[in-house]
Amino acid sequence: MSTVSALSPEILRLDPVKETEQIVDGIRDLVFRQLKRKGAVVGVSGGIDSAVVAFLCTRALGRERVLALFTPEADSSEDSLRLGRRVAESLGIHWALEDISAVLRAAGCYERRDEAIRKSVPDYGPGYKSKIVLPSLPDGSRYSLFSVIVQSPARETRKVRLNPGAYLGIVAATNFKQRTRKMMEYYYADLLQYAVAGTPNRLEYDQGFFVKNGDGAADFKPIAHLYKSQVYQLAAWLGVPEEIQRRPPTTDTYSLEQSQEEFYFSLPLDRMDLCLYGRNHAIPAAALAPIVNLDEEQVERVYAIIESKRAAARYLRSAPLLVKEVEGITDDPCVGSY
Amino acid sequence: MLNEGIVSMQVREFIISNFLYGQDRALGDADSFLNEGIVDSTGVLQLVTFLEETYGIAVADEELIPENLDSIRSVVAYLSRKTDGLFDAGAPSEAAMGENV
Numbered sequence: 001m002s003t004v005s006a007l008s009p010e011i012l013r014l015d016p017v018k019e020t021e022q023i024v025d026g027i028r029d030l031v032f033r034q035l036k037r038k039g040a041v042v043g044v045s046g047g048i049d050s051a052v053v054a055f056l057c058t059r060a061l062g063r064e065r066v067l068a069l070f071t072p073e074a075d076s077s078e079d080s081l082r083l084g085r086r087v088a089e090s091l092g093i094h095w096a097l098e099d100i101s102a103v104l105r106a107a108g109c110y111e112r113r114d115e116a117i118r119k120s121v122p123d124y125g126p127g128y129k130s131k132i133v134l135p136s137l138p139d140g141s142r143y144s145l146f147s148v149i150v151q152s153p154a155r156e157t158r159k160v161r162l163n164p165g166a167y168l169g170i171v172a173a174t175n176f177k178q179r180t181r182k183m184m185e186y187y188y189a190d191l192l193q194y195a196v197a198g199t200p201n202r203l204e205y206d207q208g209f210f211v212k213n214g215d216g217a218a219d220f221k222p223i224a225h226l227y228k229s230q231v232y233q234l235a236a237w238l239g240v241p242e243e244i245q246r247r248p249p250t251t252d253t254y255s256l257e258q259s260q261e262e263f264y265f266s267l268p269l270d271r272m273d274l275c276l277y278g279r280n281h282a283i284p285a286a287a288l289a290p291i292v293n294l295d296e297e298q299v300e301r302v303y304a305i306i307e308s309k310r311a312a313a314r315y316l317r318s319a320p321l322l323v324k325e326v327e328g329i330t331d332d333p334c335v336g337s338y
Numbered sequence: 339m340l341n342e343g344i345v346s347m348q349v350r351e352f353i354i355s356n357f358l359y360g361q362d363r364a365l366g367d368a369d370s371f372l373n374e375g376i377v378d379s380t381g382v383l384q385l386v387t388f389l390e391e392t393y394g395i396a397v398a399d400e401e402l403i404p405e406n407l408d409s410i411r412s413v414v415a416y417l418s419r420k421t422d423g424l425f426d427a428g429a430p431s432e433a434a435m436g437e438n439v
Contacts, residue, residue: 135399143382143402161399164384304372312378 016237027060030220037195039065046083050199055238058091068095071181075255100180109176116169127153131254178214195219208313227273275302367411
């Protein structure tokens with residue numbers, strides 16, 4: 001049990017050898033024995049989480065049984081594909097490349113998103129770039145409302161608070177991206193009789209930082225119990241390419257580069273990790289505050305945000321709900337939350 | 339002139355219809371939207387837009403705090419301050435019920 005005197009960022013230090021062993025055993029059990037699939041498809045984004053999942057799956061299943069899938073689209077950073085390839089090359093695993101821009105265009109993803117932005121920024125049009133952001137916690141109030149930052153073709157930027165129609169429209173349209181990626185992952189999973197690996201870390205899984213039936217969908221999620229800083233520890237031990245370890249986490253979803261912090265967490269991820277740990281272990285805000293460089297009131301606010309996001313994420317995680325139990329099916333251990 | 343009773347009723351109606359899906363579960367005027375799990379961050383966005391559009395005000399970023407927006411009572415008090423005394427504190431009269439505010 002944690003004590004106030006023992007509190008330091010070291011509380012999230014893990015034993016990478018032991019942790020890897022446990023996860024690798026877990027993956028083998030889930031994929032081969034429970035899911036009865038021949039291998040795993042991993043959507044590799046060039047980020048740290050998917051890289052670690054690809055490394056772990058390769059250790060668990062063998063390099064012949066892991067497929068890295070790259071799914072760039074029109075707004076993706078060029079680095080994403082380059083770094084994704086580095087993951088596959090360093091592991092020697094098979095890979096496939098599917099540019100999903102055409103699918104997204106056909107579904108009206110970009111057009112619907114731009115139309116939604118115009119509800120808050122009427123002159124938004126061709127040549128503009130955008131991203132949606134939250135205020136950072138120390139500057140903001142308890143209510144963090146989304147704004148859009150737009151950059152005109154003349155590179156002038158503006159920040160405008162979004163109205164609900166615009167916000168929901170932008171999110172609904174951009175969610176096509178994660179759902180199309182998942183559709184591609186399942187294409188290969190069906191083709192190869194593989195399982196799809198999900199790549200959320202604990203922060204994302206707990207706080208609902210994923211798209212339902214998009215990146216939230218998977219057959220197994222091997223690092224959902226790891227705090228983000230623990231993912232970095234494993235990455236270093238597993239030998240994930242250093243450039244990926246150093247790369248700041250992005251959403252790679254909007255045409256302007258967007259950090260996960262400004263999109264969802266309002267706090268640097270290492271401090272968000274510690275706040276989530278503090279909340280989970282009932283550490284008083286006053287005791288946690290010096291470790292995360294916030295004051296007591298700010299930690300209380302982060303705790304409230306954690307609870308609020310956790311509650312909102314319940315819908316995202318829930319499997320389809322039934323009005324009545326279906327005999328012989330609902331007691332299956334594979335039927336559960338997602 | 340805005341009537342405090344009517345404004346309170348309109349805010350309550352908005353909250354019940356948008357966040358409680360018409361199921362009035364005895365929402366008290368002082369009940370915290372956040373603590374009761376009634377309104378999330380998207381909900382706050384919707385509430386702010388409702389206030390701006392219905393009462394012709396602009397909610398500034400620094401006003402996005404629970405003291406102004408976390409209960410029916412705090413919203414009404416905020417609107418009263420924001421509209422600078424345009425409120426009539428009396429109970430809604432029958433005639434006022436039909437007025438556009």
